[in-house]
Every structure is written in structure tokens, then in C-alpha cells.
Amino acid sequence: MTTRTLLLMRHAEAAPSLGSDADRDLTEAGLADARLVGAWLSESIGHLDVVLCSAALRTRRTWSALQDAGVTAGRVEITPALYEASTSDLRDELAGVDDDARSVLLLGHAPGVPSLASWLVGRRGDPAALAQLDRGFPTATLARLTLTTPWNELGSGSAQLSGMRSPERF
16 A cells, blocks of 8 residues: 655745736745755655646745745646646646655645535544645645555545644644
8 A cells, every 4th residue: 555645735924916816926925934844854854756836926936835845846847727626626626646656745725625625635644734624724724644545546535634733834
């Protein structure tokens, strides 16, 4: 049985919209938060097999800040379908990940990312992390899920929430 790590992250804090919502950049505080998360990721995970990143500017800039902090990936897919994606849409994107990938970061938006996290874990996982998930999923928050099912068989309750990190918890 192969253990996989799925990291679900909401983009860092974005500046107010001056035009298209998809073109919102990060604030300075958002960049700093993303670098904090990136430093933790670099130390605890290091190299990721796959990154699925929304095509919105704020998610791409969050990924860049994670890289600045030392996070690396074998493959990065900038995916327009992750912008305004539903739980079902996100699950479908994950279903396309190669079965040999052991660590995947999905970098997207609310409400899709928090909803996907809740759906995948149900009530399974670390009690403190589940309580944090219940309280919300602020910007630059990262949920770490552990699963043994193949990516194309993800379903409700198929993962365990092993931890949650947000910038104020570093």
C-alpha cells in the first residue's frame, strides 16, 4: 500500500481588485506569509512530485514565493480550471495525476480548496487539525492530507488530515 501526501493550499493574501479578479497580485504581507509557509514546506517535505496551481496571478505569485523559500517540484502545471473550481472540479484535476506521484500540492482558492479538504477527510485525522479546519481556511493556509488510495479513486473520507499550517502558526 502506497502512502501519498496531498497538500491543499489557499493562495496568500491578495490586494484589492483593480480590474479582473484573476489579475489580483499579492500584498507584501501575503508574500511574507507565503515565504513562511514555503520555509516550512522546504524543511518538512522538500521536493514535491507535482504542483497543480491555478492560473490566477495571486496563486502563481504564491507558488513563486514558495519556490523562493526552497520548495522544488518535478512538474508544475498552471491550470486555468482551478480558478473558481468546485470540489468536484478539483477532485477531477487530482484524478489526472500520475499514479507514481507521492507528493502533490494543489494551490487554489476558497471556497473550493477548503471544501475539498473537508470532503476528502470527513472527520478523519488529527483532532487539533480538524478543529482548525472547522474554524476556517484563511489565506496562505496549508492542509496536509495522507492517503493510500490512487489519485483517480479519491472520494469522501478517503484521506486523513495530518496537519494544518497557517502563517500565524509558524
